[in-house]
Amino acid sequence: MAELNKGDEPMDATPNVSEVEAAGVAGETEAVAAIEAPVERGEPILQVRNLVKHFPLTQGILFKRQIGAVKAVDGISFDLYQGETLGIVGESGCGKSTVAKLLMLLETATSGEVFYKGQDITRLSGRALKAVRRNIQMVFQDPYTSLNPRMTVGDIIGEPFDIHPEAAPKGDRRRKVQELLDVVGLNPEYINRYPHQFSGGQRQRIGIARGLALNPEIIICDEPVSALDVSVQAQVINLMEKLQDEFNLSYLFIAHDLSIVRHISDRVGVMYLGKMAEIGTDTQIYDHPTHPYTQALLSAVPVPDPEAREGRERIILTGDVPSPANPPSGCRFRTRCWKAQDKCAEEVPLLAVPERFKSSDTPAAHESACHFAEEKDVVHAA
Amino acid sequence: MTTIDKTMSVPGPRGGSESGAPLLEVRDLHVEFHTRDGVAKAVNGVNYTVDAGETLAVLGESGSGKSVTAQAIMGILDMPPGKIPRGEIRFRGEDMLTMSHEERRRIRGQKIAMIFQDALSALNPVLSVGYQLGEMFRVHQGMSKKQAKARSIELMERVRIPAARERVNDYPHQFSGGMRQRIMIAMALALEPDLIIADEPTTALDVTVQAQVMDLLAELQQEFNMGLILITHDLGVVADVADKIAVMYAGRIVETAPVHELYKRPAHPYTRGLLDSIPRLDQKGQELYAIKGLPPNLTRIPTGCAFNPRCPKAEDICRTDVPVLHRVTEQGGGEIAGRGSACHFWKETIHG
Numbered sequence: 001m002a003e004l005n006k007g008d009e010p011m012d013a014t015p016n017v018s019e020v021e022a023a024g025v026a027g028e029t030e031a032v033a034a035i036e037a038p039v040e041r042g043e044p045i046l047q048v049r050n051l052v053k054h055f056p057l058t059q060g061i062l063f064k065r066q067i068g069a070v071k072a073v074d075g076i077s078f079d080l081y082q083g084e085t086l087g088i089v090g091e092s093g094c095g096k097s098t099v100a101k102l103l104m105l106l107e108t109a110t111s112g113e114v115f116y117k118g119q120d121i122t123r124l125s126g127r128a129l130k131a132v133r134r135n136i137q138m139v140f141q142d143p144y145t146s147l148n149p150r151m152t153v154g155d156i157i158g159e160p161f162d163i164h165p166e167a168a169p170k171g172d173r174r175r176k177v178q179e180l181l182d183v184v185g186l187n188p189e190y191i192n193r194y195p196h197q198f199s200g201g202q203r204q205r206i207g208i209a210r211g212l213a214l215n216p217e218i219i220i221c222d223e224p225v226s227a228l229d230v231s232v233q234a235q236v237i238n239l240m241e242k243l244q245d246e247f248n249l250s251y252l253f254i255a256h257d258l259s260i261v262r263h264i265s266d267r268v269g270v271m272y273l274g275k276m277a278e279i280g281t282d283t284q285i286y287d288h289p290t291h292p293y294t295q296a297l298l299s300a301v302p303v304p305d306p307e308a309r310e311g312r313e314r315i316i317l318t319g320d321v322p323s324p325a326n327p328p329s330g331c332r333f334r335t336r337c338w339k340a341q342d343k344c345a346e347e348v349p350l351l352a353v354p355e356r357f358k359s360s361d362t363p364a365a366h367e368s369a370c371h372f373a374e375e376k377d378v379v380h381a382a
Numbered sequence: 383m384t385t386i387d388k389t390m391s392v393p394g395p396r397g398g399s400e401s402g403a404p405l406l407e408v409r410d411l412h413v414e415f416h417t418r419d420g421v422a423k424a425v426n427g428v429n430y431t432v433d434a435g436e437t438l439a440v441l442g443e444s445g446s447g448k449s450v451t452a453q454a455i456m457g458i459l460d461m462p463p464g465k466i467p468r469g470e471i472r473f474r475g476e477d478m479l480t481m482s483h484e485e486r487r488r489i490r491g492q493k494i495a496m497i498f499q500d501a502l503s504a505l506n507p508v509l510s511v512g513y514q515l516g517e518m519f520r521v522h523q524g525m526s527k528k529q530a531k532a533r534s535i536e537l538m539e540r541v542r543i544p545a546a547r548e549r550v551n552d553y554p555h556q557f558s559g560g561m562r563q564r565i566m567i568a569m570a571l572a573l574e575p576d577l578i579i580a581d582e583p584t585t586a587l588d589v590t591v592q593a594q595v596m597d598l599l600a601e602l603q604q605e606f607n608m609g610l611i612l613i614t615h616d617l618g619v620v621a622d623v624a625d626k627i628a629v630m631y632a633g634r635i636v637e638t639a640p641v642h643e644l645y646k647r648p649a650h651p652y653t654r655g656l657l658d659s660i661p662r663l664d665q666k667g668q669e670l671y672a673i674k675g676l677p678p679n680l681t682r683i684p685t686g687c688a689f690n691p692r693c694p695k696a697e698d699i700c701r702t703d704v705p706v707l708h709r710v711t712e713q714g715g716g717e718i719a720g721r722g723s724a725c726h727f728w729k730e731t732i733h734g
Contacts, residue, residue, distance in 0.1 A: 234672035304645065304657065320558045
């Protein structure tokens with residue numbers, strides 16, 4: 001099993017170490033403060049609190065009776081800060097795309113709040129909603145179905161300006177669209193072409209340009225590169241990172257590819273069956289995971305290096321994800337967990353820093369929803 | 383229940399068949415498609431061999447010809463518009479392309495079986511899973527319905543589908559993605575073939591399920607000492623299961639190597655670019671290396687080396703001469719078993 005003494009050294013937290021050293025010169029008390037204070041990120045731009053989405057299951061034709069609900073998202077809370085990327089990972093059916101739809105207000109939340117700059121946007125409608133939507137844009141997964149084949153690239157990218165005419169004066173739009181094409185690395189002369197004349201990677205660039213058109217602060221990316229070839233994926237990921245620096249964008253990056261999420265994210269949240277299992281910085285999650293599900297997920301990722309593979313421990317989960325219409329009692333992961341005990345069936349574990357790590361400053365001290373949280377490095381060869 | 387085990391190193395290939403000829407040998411295979419926009423040259427001279435018990439991974443992006451090669455081996459290419467103008471596909475020394483339809487039918491399913499990517503569309507939605515599995519026994523071995531059903535239940539247990547006896551009459555949509563893929567594997571294994579072609583068998587699955595399915599496949603392969611051709615674009619999956627790798631680009635094999643060698647020191651700029659462009663799980667990198675440009679249109683493959691417009695090392699010779707698959711040697715000239723690179727500058731790529 002995992003060696004816990006490894007976690008006593010903040011090996012990968014190099015910025016922390018230098019901070020502590022610098023503070024050590026100033027005095028003992030300040031050094032302690034430097035460890036305990038969270039990294040300064042300013043105000044969160046988006047605060048999600050207890051977000052719930054249940055899709056009703058009904059029976060009967062005329063008199064529809066509700067016989068249950070698919071609990072797609074069941075109480076999720078997280079913050080998104082200005083200029084950061086929050087990655088959300090999880091298997092299919094865990095509710096990550098529903099979260100995206102809820103934040104875009106494409107679905108109405110059953111309960112819970114989404115605060116954008118302190119304002120609860122789930123209750124908005126009409127003009128106020130339209131104003132908020134301008135600042136939250138989305139890039140979709142499939143570049144083949146998310147672009148209208150009968151519209152030219154210029155019309156697709158310019159469409160947001162029709163909805164928000166105040167963003168660009170009428171005569172100026174063509175120039176704006178060409179600028180956007182240039183920003184995402186496409187030839188501005190392609191403005192009159194149709195989507196079928198572009199490759200998958202180029203189409204995804206068009207999708208990104210459309211997302212950028214209104215100068216949003218938040219872009220929600222739902223599996224933006226999973227439909228692309230490996231060599232093209234890197235191009236799009238690099239473009240997204242460049243744009244983030246240029247426009248100070250916040251990304252909510254939803255994907256199932258854990259390697260890509262680590263590459264692009266500052267913080268990562270792991271979802272399982274509509275709940276957040278673990279959330280923390282990329283080093284905390286990938287190098288010091290404490291939730292068994294995260295550990296299993298990480299250990300199952302094939303690493304493109306045969307040498308590294310041989311020393312790795314692999315946790316093969318049995319069975320499939322249970323149905324979200326009828327999730328297990330207590331901890332939702334307990335049916336597939338090797339640590340499960342009676343307590344797990346009775347008590348729902350809360351997403352919090354585990355008690356045993358609370359007093360120490362190890363990277364294992366991050367929020368994890370497990371009764372028996374324990375650090376275990378599954379990514380690096382033993 | 384969950385098992386935790388240390389992954390052991392993959393055992394090497396277990397030698398060829400008794401007759402001396404490899405299990406499967408593809409020689410100078412060409413496939414083209416005649417379309418309105420011209421002739422798309424999907425496969426342009428592919429050579430590879432697979433022995434019993436060996437896993438060959440064919441790695442490539444979409445449009446590299448990896449699936450078309452597999453379809454040609456299985457004999458399920460749509461012809462027309464497909465056409466095989468040249469080449470040989472030898473199964474145990476016999477060329478399958480010159481066989482009659484009846485002879486090929488006897489090989490297909492019994493000797494060579496295929497696992498498809500998307501189990502939901504590969505299975506018939508209006509027939510029960512048990513009926514579809516049993517079809518193999520009824521058609522190829524003339525079993526009765528009752529016998530076939532009994533064998534189907536056995537097979538489903540073999541691929542670890544829980545409560546197989548109760549689920550044998552269920553329809554494909556009643557199974558989860560991982561279970562459906564297990565049924566596909568069961569179907570391919572039904573007649574204990576000598577060779578299995580798996581075309582992206584886990585691409586549609588989640589990582590935890592992907593690990594289950596790949597483990598099962600590797601275990602069954604070892605048990606029956608089958609040859610396996612694994613077609614994929616995922617460099618991670620390949621590193622986990624393959625013995626040797628063939629990298630394809632624009633219908634040609636650009637590099638062949640044993641699995642450890644390829645990842646340690648690639649000998650083709652395309653392979654190197656691919657390896658550099660994937661983010662790593664165990665370390666946080668800086669900016670990703672991106673291969674510039676796009677894969678070529680198969681109706682207009684560039685002259686010379688097909689990779690030359692995207693290659694950082696390209697020189698004049700690359701634009702005029704098609705590189706052959708050079709034998710890759712150590713710096714001192716020593717032999718490296720099984721390595722080849724179709725690059726004029728392979729020496730510089732691997733050694734310098």
